Amino acid sequence: MSTTWGPRGLAAVRCFSCGSIGRAGALWRITHGFAKSNSEYGVLTDNPDWSFADGRSAPPLKGQIRRQREAEETAARVLLLSREMERGREKWERQKDLNEQIKEEKRATELQRKGNKGRDRKST
Secondary structure, three states, rough: OOOEEOOOEEEEEOOOOOHHHHHHOHHHHHHOOOOOOOOOOOHHHHOOOEOOOOOEOOOOOOOHHHHHHHHHHHHHHHHHHHHHHHHHHHHHHHHHHHHHHHHHHHHHHHOOOOOOOHHHHOOO
């Protein structure tokens, strides 16, 4: 029996890998705001595959329930963060107004120059 040797005198070997090639494009999809894979959400994943003969819809699947819960948690988090931003903006506005009032009070109470207010000092 003879072995087949490649161009450089080595036996030809095929490499088999179950690595990241199966997840090709996942990083791109995530960075562009899409799901990690095409089967994570959408019309084909969120709607049931079947319904009862009398027209009732099928009970929700575990994945549907999980995705709905995750969507509700995300919505609650967005609401919380938007309220927090609004409170921060209002606090900033109040602080800005307070600083302006303090500046006005300082301007009103600072010492006034004596002498000729309307005339130029160099002309006298």
